[in-house]
Amino acid sequence: MPVPVAPHRWPLLGHTPAMLARRAKFTDALHEHGDVVRLDLGPLRAHFVTSPALTHEVLVSQGSKFRKGAMFDKFQPYLGSGLLLSNGEHHLRQRRMMQPAFHRERIEAYASTMARAATSLAARWEPGEIRVIENDMQELAVTVVGETLFSSAIGRHAVEEVRRSVFTIIQQGMIRALTPTFVEKLPLPGNREFDAAIARMKSVVLQVIESWRTDATDHGDVLSMILLAEEDGARMTNDQAYDEVLTLLTAGIETTAIALAWALYEVSINPDVERRLHTELDEVLGTRQPTYADLTSLPYTTSVVHETLRKYPIWFVMRRTLTEVQLGDATLPEGAEVIISPHALHHDERYYPNPGLFDPDRWTPAFTSSLPRGAYVPFGGGTRQCLGNTFARTELIITLATIATRWRLIPTRQAKVKFTSAPYPTGLLMKAVPR
Template sequence: MPVPVAPRRWPLLGHTPAMLTRRAGFTDALHEHGDVVRLDLGPLRAYFVTSPALTHEVLVSQGSKFRKGAMFDKFQPYLGTGLLLSNGEHHLRQRRMMQPAFHRERIQAYASTMARAASALVERWRPGEIRVIENDMQELAVTIVGEALFSAEMGERAVEEVRRSIFTVIQQGMIRALSPSFVEKLPLPGNREFDAAIARMKAVVLQVIESWRADGTDHGDVLSMLLLAQEDGVGMTDQQVYDEVLTLLTAGIETTAIALAWALYEVGLNPEIERRLHEEVDSVVGDRQVTFADVSSLTYTAQVVQETLRKYPIWFVMRRTLVEVQLGDVTLPAGTEVIVSPHALHHDPRFFPDPDRFSPNRWTPEFTASLPRGAYVPFGGGTRQCLGNTFAHTEIVITLATVATRWRLVPTRPARVKFTSAPYPDGLLMKTVPRNN
């Protein structure tokens, strides 16, 4: 059947101007035109999937018929063949070997690092300070992911280098992904900063890997698990381990930091949500440090997390068909680019009434059970579902609870959003108010 073409198409440029100027406002409305809508991104033709059912097919039921799409190709030169970018049997093998690093007993061990790091952060705050919350949350996420990856006694240099370099890698990497290939070869300051940051991180991480190889001991961190993992008697090469480390750093720091910053902002903006969160934390945690055992009891806190991940997810991901694929009434030949948008799905009023309102109360068991498959995909789905989803959820809950035991955070101005691959907070200024006042 003919596929409807999205509105606002320009000659030669296609829908790129609409994507760049209106961002999610453009893509969130595409469900009004059909379950599959054609987008022309300059010369590249893509098909935007708007329905939960077809999203589930792309990510899960027909997921083996897809590989990563065009945008991910631009990341390959510096992220290598880590889980984020690999395909086929290599991806499945790496995923199987990495899964033990994220089993429940490992998450329980990482939780103490999360609670300790969050406590250290809030203890540095002083009454009446104006904090740039996204900066605090980025610092916290670097500490938590860095220490989970590299045990403190052997990986201290690596953690320090991550703090120094990772945001240059993330920010300049996104610019490279969205720019023509020739731009990365120009002698621009951003290119020089990116290349230097990658070189520094690679050198120190490979040194740590070499030390771990010589030691051969499980230190309880993710890197130990990667180095000890084997399938059919064969482990990962140093390069494969490095690719996975860099993937975990880039995927595990920025997205969690964004979610934490937005969650704290929304709680500070809504007195009733703040009251319920504080009451639950007071009841479950009291004035002690949060533990992994508390997480399952912090049910309203988890609802705040779910709603944050609904309202502020990544914008879109791309997939490419490996074979001919049937999506509803549309037949797509091999090599077709397909776009799935968590943001559009999470803001679809057919499934999330009043989608721009932050409402943790919507997440009742009945509401969750009523959602069609594919409507809520903060961590993707199928064999490409984020391996660190439980790690991220635990980190956000523990951090929110830790802040709530000591502080109220009061926004001093409306949020500003910098929309790139996701709605990034841009200067979330919040005042620290002790809860005992």
């Protein structure tokens, strides 16, 4: 059966907020044309998968027949062979070696760093002060990822370099991924800033790695686990460790910051959500700092996080077939580009009634069990599911709980959205009011 063709061609160039928002609306509606829809991205022909069942096949049940797609090729020169971009046996080997850094006992230790960082941020706010919330959440995400990655003295210097460079790398990297290759070779200011940021980051991270090699002590941080990990008696080289560290920095900061900013905004504009969140936090925490042990006692806070991840996920991810693949009625040849959109799946009315409504109450056990596999994929799935998914959820819950026990946030204007890799809040100005 021929694959249906999208009713309109999607232009490749042009990245204004309005244009990107229209593209998201366009892709959200593609399920009306079939479970697999052909989509032209400028000169690139892709196959857009719209159903949860086929999404699960791409990510999980037939996941071995796919590798990362065209968009990720553009990240390879500077992210190297970290988990985000590697494939095949190398990817599985690196994942096995990285996994212990995210075991429960490690996450429990990282949770104290998360709570301490969130408490420190909240303590700096002044009553009535107008905060740019997306900036605050970016700063917090950098602190948490940096301090859990690097706990040594030289590591703290690395955290400062992360603050300086990582958002240039993320933002300019996304621009490179979405524009023709020749653009990145032009002597543009953004290109120069990106190249300089990459050079600085590599220098300081390799210094931290070399310092760790000298004493070979487990400092209780992620880097220690990366460098102590062995597979068949072999450890990661410095370059392999660097690739994984940069992957964690770029993948673990912006997405978390976005989710935190939107969670705080949605709580602030939904009085019933705010009231119920505060009631739960007052009963469980009072005024104390949350701990990892509190997570199971905060079901409503957790539902707020689930709903935030549903409403504000990444826009799309790409895969490429390694062989001929059958997806439903569609036969895709080897080398075909495939697009999955968590944003489109999470806004599908067939599975999420009134998807534009922020509704934590939808996350009942009955609702969760009724969702088809592939309908909720904030962290992907299968062997490529985000390794830090539990880390991220823990950070989201603890940060939301820490701030909401101390402050109410009142928006001073409606949030603006800029689509990059995800719906990004811009100019999210909110007044801090003590509770």
